[in-house]
Amino acid sequence: MTIELYDYVLSANCYKVRLLLSLLEVDHELRTVDFHPAREHRSEAFRRINPMGHIPVLVDDDVVLRDAHAILVYLAAAHDPTGRWYPTTDARVLGEMGQWVSFAEALMSSASAARLHVNLGYDLDVEAARRDAHALFRVLDDHLWFQEKAGRTWLCSPEHPTIADIAVFPDVVLSEEGGVSRLEYPAIRRWCDRVKAVPGFDVMPGVFGLGMS
Numbered sequence: 001m002t003i004e005l006y007d008y009v010l011s012a013n014c015y016k017v018r019l020l021l022s023l024l025e026v027d028h029e030l031r032t033v034d035f036h037p038a039r040e041h042r043s044e045a046f047r048r049i050n051p052m053g054h055i056p057v058l059v060d061d062d063v064v065l066r067d068a069h070a071i072l073v074y075l076a077a078a079h080d081p082t083g084r085w086y087p088t089t090d091a092r093v094l095g096e097m098g099q100w101v102s103f104a105e106a107l108m109s110s111a112s113a114a115r116l117h118v119n120l121g122y123d124l125d126v127e128a129a130r131r132d133a134h135a136l137f138r139v140l141d142d143h144l145w146f147q148e149k150a151g152r153t154w155l156c157s158p159e160h161p162t163i164a165d166i167a168v169f170p171d172v173v174l175s176e177e178g179g180v181s182r183l184e185y186p187a188i189r190r191w192c193d194r195v196k197a198v199p200g201f202d203v204m205p206g207v208f209g210l211g212m213s
């Protein structure tokens with residue numbers, strides 16, 4: 001059976017999943033959810049698929065998963081024969097990936113919230129969201145700068161990207177839409193370009209390939 005992804009094209013969380021599906025070259029079908037303006041994800045019919053009323057949701061045969069990060073873990077474990085996107089043999093790397101996936105969650109209530117306010121009119125304290133996003137971007141930029149100094153190019157220790165990079169990338173690369181500039185974060189900008197250069201990289205509205213912006 002083909003994998004199905006309940007998806008909304010402008011959702012950063014859905015983009016994470018589409019991006020990994022593309023990088024892994026996994027066949028799939030998109031089931032478009034009219035997130036805005038219809039709020040279909042809150043409908044009774046959709047809540048039968050995900051009682052939390054959130055997208056994305058992935059269906060792979062009898063596996064039905066909600067939560068973008070859980071889906072990234074599953075896809076990498078089930079559909080990446082190289083084992084590189086979610087390496088499980090090194091305790092340190094497992095810890096690092098968990099840490100950056102939690103960081104990605106924090107981006108949702110800051111950079112992503114600011115974008116939802118600007119693009120979809122979500123009623124929230126946008127200045128607080130932007131402030132929180134900048135505090136997180138400072139942490140991320142410092143980390144990536146020290147990684148570069150240590151000869152590393154990705155969020156975690158391996159010399160190749162992992163699901164941690166895919167979890168963090170969308171809300172970072174879309175941040176300007178929420179009024180969060182990346183001008184002050186050169187290491188973040190270099191890392192974004194490295195992610196875009198990974199074979200199989202996919203774009204979404206607002207995210208351009210290398211040399212396209």
Ligand SMILES: N[C@@H](CCC(=O)N[C@@H](CS)C(=O)NCC(=O)O)C(=O)O
Pocket residue numbers: 011012013014041053054055056066067068069
């Ligand atoms: N922890 C979940 C959260 C997903 C989430 O919040 N998705 C947004 C779309 S990007 C959503 O469905 N929000 C519901 C709403 O705003 O009503 C995940 O990572 O997938």
